[in-house]
Amino acid sequence: MTIKTWVMAVSLGMAVAAAGATATWFVLKGPQHKATAEAPETVAQDKTVYKYLSVDKVIVMLRDPADSAQPHYLAVDLVIKVAAEKEAETKEQLPLLRSIALRSLSNYAPDKARSMTVDQTTAALNKAFDEDYVHSHSDKPFKTALISKLIIE
Structure with a gap:
């Protein structure tokens, strides 16, 4: 070749x-x-044009039936996705959203909270928001809640 x-x-x-x-x-x-x-x-x-509202520093004391002497905390920052035309209405309800998040997350034991992913925690919060608005017979003024920071101590 x-x-x-x-x-x-x-x-x-x-x-x-x-x-x-x-x-x-x-x-x-x-x-x-x-x-x-x-x-x-x-x-x-x-x-739809969306805006994002912050709910900062929701601090929750987690219940721990096995070790009640040692306090455990969870801190979460939320971002609320809302249609622009519903922004003012949602801003008025931010204290309610903080309360619902606190009530929902305080039911978790520290081990359960640590084992959950951010997506699972977000889903649990959105479910709590949906249930509260259905229970109060009012329309939810925002689309969804997102977690921007999650700390478990």
Whole structure:
């Protein structure tokens, strides 16, 4: 085999490999491009402008039936996602939201609170908010509550 033939064979092999890699990339990434193209239509349908309100430093003393002499605390900062037109109404209810969060989180034992993920704690808080608003027969003025800081001592 001459050097010229060898160089052509290697070049042809590299071109085939590059074409295969490109084809694979397009096959694997194709649906994501389609989903990305559809995403603006979905976003365009929801024209709600959201604001975010802070509820800082909700400090909760956790109950510990096994070791009542040692206090355990949980500190959480919340972010309330609210539609812009409901911002004033939600601001008026921030003390209520702080109270509901305190009541909900104080039921946890320290071990249970430590074992929960942030998502589980967020879900428990949102469930407590939903239940309180259903119980009081009023509409919840915000979309959801998020946790921006969680400390368990």
